[in-house]
Amino acid sequence: MKIIVNTIVLSLFVTLLAACNAEQIGPDVGVKENPKPIQLTRKTQRVIRFNCDGKIESDQVETVSSPKRRVEIVPRDTAKTVVGSSFGNRTNNASAGAVYGHTEFTVDMANAFFTMRVNEGINEIDYQFIFSDGETEIGSRFLDITYAEEFIPEVYENIPSEESCEEVVEE
Numbered sequence: 001m002k003i004i005v006n007t008i009v010l011s012l013f014v015t016l017l018a019a020c021n022a023e024q025i026g027p028d029v030g031v032k033e034n035p036k037p038i039q040l041t042r043k044t045q046r047v048i049r050f051n052c053d054g055k056i057e058s059d060q061v062e063t064v065s066s067p068k069r070r071v072e073i074v075p076r077d078t079a080k081t082v083v084g085s086s087f088g089n090r091t092n093n094a095s096a097g098a099v100y101g102h103t104e105f106t107v108d109m110a111n112a113f114f115t116m117r118v119n120e121g122i123n124e125i126d127y128q129f130i131f132s133d134g135e136t137e138i139g140s141r142f143l144d145i146t147y148a149e150e151f152i153p154e155v156y157e158n159i160p161s162e163e164s165c166e167e168v169v170e171e
Helices: 002-021 162-170
Strands: 023-025 036-050 056-065 068-073 082-089 104-108 121-131 136-158
Touching: 023 036, 036 068, 036 104, 056 136
Parallel strands: 023 068, 036 136
Antiparallel strands: 036 056, 068 104, 082 121, 121 136
16 A cells, blocks of 8 residues: 555656656647647666565566647736636647646646647647636637657666565565
């Protein structure tokens, strides 16, 4: 159980780190005539996983970086304070699972709880901002999604720590 909780906490931490470099989609970019190009890259690598006895549990190519990207829809009037928002992908009816700071969310090629699924090609993202003065801004921005795969040639060996092996024995 402790391993599952640690994995969830680590996943949330990595998601928050991705927030540091959101792709900004302003009013002048991301319009139908000028969609914002965004490349999503899946990285794969050969991963050898060992158990606590030093024996190989698995040896296979795994996804080590999912094809997702943090985006920020920038309001037309950046002087106003956004206090609420919603985002939906009109192209495939997906919505943003988690929104950060009322303007940022993560797009992903897969169905996932905390992200908005996008398709390769043009995606129309509908948005609504609610400002502190009660006014709203409703509109759409367009993303041009390309998908790529990259294979990392180095082999990664996943060897459990002594501490994690001791936890297994205690349970």
